[in-house]
Amino acid sequence: MLLPCVALAFTTALPTGRAILDQMHARYAGKWFKTLTFEQATTITDASGGQSVTTWYEAVRAPGRLRIDIADPAAGNGMLYTADSAYVVRKGSVIRALNNGNPFLPFVVGVYTQPVEQTLAELAPWHFDLSRVRLDEVDNHPVYVVGATDASDVTSPQFWVDTARLVVVRMIVRLSPAASTPPFDIRLEHYVPVGKSWLATHIAMSTGGVVRQTEDYSNYEVDRALAPDLFDVTHWSSAPHWHTTAPPRKPD
Numbered sequence: 001m002l003l004p005c006v007a008l009a010f011t012t013a014l015p016t017g018r019a020i021l022d023q024m025h026a027r028y029a030g031k032w033f034k035t036l037t038f039e040q041a042t043t044i045t046d047a048s049g050g051q052s053v054t055t056w057y058e059a060v061r062a063p064g065r066l067r068i069d070i071a072d073p074a075a076g077n078g079m080l081y082t083a084d085s086a087y088v089v090r091k092g093s094v095i096r097a098l099n100n101g102n103p104f105l106p107f108v109v110g111v112y113t114q115p116v117e118q119t120l121a122e123l124a125p126w127h128f129d130l131s132r133v134r135l136d137e138v139d140n141h142p143v144y145v146v147g148a149t150d151a152s153d154v155t156s157p158q159f160w161v162d163t164a165r166l167v168v169v170r171m172i173v174r175l176s177p178a179a180s181t182p183p184f185d186i187r188l189e190h191y192v193p194v195g196k197s198w199l200a201t202h203i204a205m206s207t208g209g210v211v212r213q214t215e216d217y218s219n220y221e222v223d224r225a226l227a228p229d230l231f232d233v234t235h236w237s238s239a240p241h242w243h244t245t246a247p248p249r250k251p252d
Contacts, residue, residue: 017130032112
């Protein structure tokens with residue numbers, strides 16, 4: 001007796017979002033940069049289409065500190081971010097403190113340099129559904145999409161991870177967890193190797209289909225010594241600043 005042919009579809013189960021974060025951590029633990037400094041050309045487009053370009057000077061310290069000096073650091077204007085807080089500084093003094101942090105930090109440095117449980121806690125306010133995962137492509141490279149299972153879903157909080165390098169190449173997220181404004185679609189592009197780590201050197205942030213802010217990095221350096229007070233808002237203007245302090249000479 002002949003049995004009818006039956007087409008069998010073999011599928012491989014996708015990892016959960018938690019498993020993907022585990023992979024990211026395991027790949028680079030002990031290898032990722034501990035500090036990062038760079039200059040950033042920031043182009044902001046206003047509602048009328050006008051653009052302004054300003055140089056920002058940024059410093060990152062693992063696992064979760066980001067200092068931004070807007071224009072000349074000597075002016076004392078900028079922001080200090082942690083994974084759960086933000087401080088706005090004008091002329092060296094804090095003028096506002098916010099109880100939400102920066103969604104970039106867990107992906108740029110935190111997931112690679114701290115326990116995954118801590119990263120999960122930092123991501124919780126941004127409402128990524130780690131149980132929802134699908135495959136997609138960016139520039140012909142396969143990616144995991146964590147937070148959405150339908151390609152037409154462009155509003156749910158989600159992050160896209162390059163399956164080969166295990167770095168985030170796209171995020172869709174509201175920049176304030178409590179905000180009712182539309183989410184931002186953030187592309188992290190032009191990755192370059194820095195030490196045994198990776199750095200996206202072009203960021204494009206869109207909302208409503210319009211690019212509102214782009215960021216282009218230059219003069220980036222990893223693992224240089226930074227003054228601890230650089231990330232203390234009470235010492236904003238007195239801490240030695242990396243931009244005006246020559247980095248220590250590297251051994252020949």
